[in-house]
Each structure stands twice: as C-alpha cells, then as structure tokens.
Amino acid sequence: MQVIFIGPPGSGKGTQAKRLASTLGIPHISTGDILREAVADRTELGRKAAPIMKEGKLVPDDLMVGIIRDRLAKADARKGFILDGFPRTLVQAEKLDNLVGGGNGSRNLRVLQLLVPDDVIVKRIALRRSCPECGAIYHLETAPPANDLVCDRCGAEVVARPDDTEQAVRKRLESFHRQTLPVATFYKTKSILREVDGVGPVDEVFERIERSLQ
Ligand code: AMP
Numbered sequence: 001m002q003v004i005f006i007g008p009p010g011s012g013k014g015t016q017a018k019r020l021a022s023t024l025g026i027p028h029i030s031t032g033d034i035l036r037e038a039v040a041d042r043t044e045l046g047r048k049a050a051p052i053m054k055e056g057k058l059v060p061d062d063l064m065v066g067i068i069r070d071r072l073a074k075a076d077a078r079k080g081f082i083l084d085g086f087p088r089t090l091v092q093a094e095k096l097d098n099l100v101g102g103g104n105g106s107r108n109l110r111v112l113q114l115l116v117p118d119d120v121i122v123k124r125i126a127l128r129r130s131c132p133e134c135g136a137i138y139h140l141e142t143a144p145p146a147n148d149l150v151c152d153r154c155g156a157e158v159v160a161r162p163d164d165t166e167q168a169v170r171k172r173l174e175s176f177h178r179q180t181l182p183v184a185t186f187y188k189t190k191s192i193l194r195e196v197d198g199v200g201p202v203d204e205v206f207e208r209i210e211r212s213l214q
Contacts, residue, residue, distance in 0.1 A: 001026065002100065003213070004083045006184050007114030009172045010125040011198045012205060015137050016114070017084035019206055026080035029071055031064060031088075033135055036161075040132070053163050056171030058179060061091045068092075069099055080108070088180045093187070110213060111187040114198035114205070118173055125169050129158040143202070 001024060007013040014030060021028035035053060038046035045067075049059050068086055071077065087093040100109065116124075127140040129149065133156035138145050145151060149158050163172065187193040194212040198205055 001080045001213075002083075002109045003081075004087070004109065004111045004187075005085075005114065006111060006180060006187075007198060008116060008118070008121050008176045008180075009169060010121040010128060011114040011116040012124075012202065013084055013114050013198075015202060016198075016206055016209055017082045020209060021082040023210075024080065024082070026082060027076045028082045028084060029068075029077070029086070030084040031067060031086040032084070034067055034071070035059065036132075054168065056163055056168035056175070058088060058175055061089055061095070064088075064092055065095045068096065072099060087183055088175075090179075090182050090186060093183045109192055111184070111193045112209060112212065113184050113193060113195050115195055116198040120199060121173065122166070122169060125164050126166070128164055129160055131156050131158050 003017075003020065005013040005017045014032070017030065018028050035046070035049045039050045039053070040046070045063065048063065052059050064086060068083075072081065083096075087096050101107070124139065129138045129140060129145075130136065131138075131151040131154060134151060134154040136151050136153045136158070137143075138158055145158055150156075151158050163169075184193060196205070196208045196212050
C-alpha cells in the first residue's frame with residue numbers, strides 16, 4: 001500500500017503516519033525528518049534548508065523531488081510506503097505521479113487528509129515537544145514524557161522545534177492553505193482522497209484512519 005498524509009502542521013500526521021507505517025510494516029518517509037537530519041548533520045542540503053525551515057517557508061520543489069526520488073528508489077519502499085509531508089505543492093504531486101505510476105499515478109495510492117481547524121492547531125503546537133535524537137513526539141498536556149522533559153524512548157532532552165514559534169506556525173499554516181490544499185483537490189478529482197476528522201484522542205483518530213483505508 002502507498003499512502004500519502006496531507007494535513008496542516010500540528011494535525012497529528014507525523015504521529016499517525018508513524019503508527020500506520022509500523023502497523024502495515026512499510027517505511028514511514030517524512031520529508032520534515034529527512035530535512036531536520038540534514039540540518040543536524042550540517043550537510044549541503046541541511047545548510048540550504050535550515051533558514052527556509054526556520055521561517056516556516058517551503059524548501060524548493062526541485063530539492064524535495066530529488067530527495068523523494070532517492071528515497072523511493074531504496075529497496076524497502078518497493079512493498080509500499082507512507083509519505084508524511086510530501087507532496088506539499090502541485091508540482092511535487094505531479095512529479096510523484098511520474099515517479100510511482102508513469103505519469104498517471106499509482107493504483108495502490110491512497111491519500112488521507114487530516115482535518116483540523118486552525119485554532120486547534122495553534123494550541124497544539126504551543127505545547128508540542130519532540131526528541132531531537134529519535135524523533136518521538138510529545139504534547140505537554142495530552143501525551144507528556146513520563147519523566148519531566150526526558151524522552152521515554154532514548155533518554156535525550158525533548159525540545160520545541162525551532163519552527164514551532166507562533167510566527168513560523170502562522171507562516172506554515174498560510175503556505176498549507178495556499179500551496180498544499182490544492183494538492184488535496186488534485187487527489188480528490190482522482191477519487192483517491194479520504195478525508196478524516198483529526199480532532200480527538202490519538203487512538204480514536206487512528207481508528208478513523210484505519211476504517212477509511214478499508
Ligand atoms: P514538517 O515536519 O512536515 O512540518 O516539515 C518541516 C519543514 O520542512 C516545513 O515547514 C518545510 O520548511 C520543510 N518541508 C518538509 N517537507 C517539505 C516539502 N515536501 N516541500 C517543501 N518543504 C518541505
């Protein structure tokens with residue numbers, strides 16, 4: 001199965017995409033995680049992407065398409081994949097169709113759009129923390145680490161993402177509405193879009209996602 005998650009920042013797509021990937025036994029491919037790793041490793045890609053990400057803007061399409069082309073070419077992606085954070089523009093969606101389905105898209109592709117209102121997003125992101133080492137995601141109110149600010153999985157200190165400031169979040173929401181919502185429409189016209197209510201406890205949202213894929 002090939003699944004694309006579409007949702008605004010803070011919609012829970014990272015958490016849900018990871019869970020679905022482990023349930024289905026296919027790789028979770030998050031372009032945000034790939035970029036953050038490149039920033040931490042100070043690679044050339046990381047140096048280019050860091051200032052763009054910090055402002056909440058989108059990294060250029062050609063760089064992103066190159067990253068996805070390389071990642072999908074790896075052996076583990078042959079049996080399927082969960083894409084989290086890609087495609088985020090129409091150009092990226094069209095290029096992905098070429099990569100996975102020779103121009104017409106793939107028959108195995110399903111697109112899940114998580115619906116969460118902006119005011120819920122802003123509240124969620126203010127309390128979001130994540131582990132810079134292993135990528136685990138926490139919420140200080142609803143899903144805090146067991147031990148203060150220490151990651152349950154690897155023991156590193158959990159922190160707020162540098163692009164989770166209010167100003168950057170507003171920018172990211174704006175680019176979501178302007179550039180990524182047309183991607184949802186693109187898949188809707190192909191009748192492969194499933195809209196899922198993303199408000200509520202993580203387990204409930206996951207059940208809705210599983211049902212929508214049946
Ligand atoms: P995310 O973790 O998905 O919220 O991504 C964090 C940041 O990485 C975004 O705000 C963008 O700056 C950048 N990014 C991730 N995926 C993409 C993409 N497909 N196209 C452009 N920029 C991206």
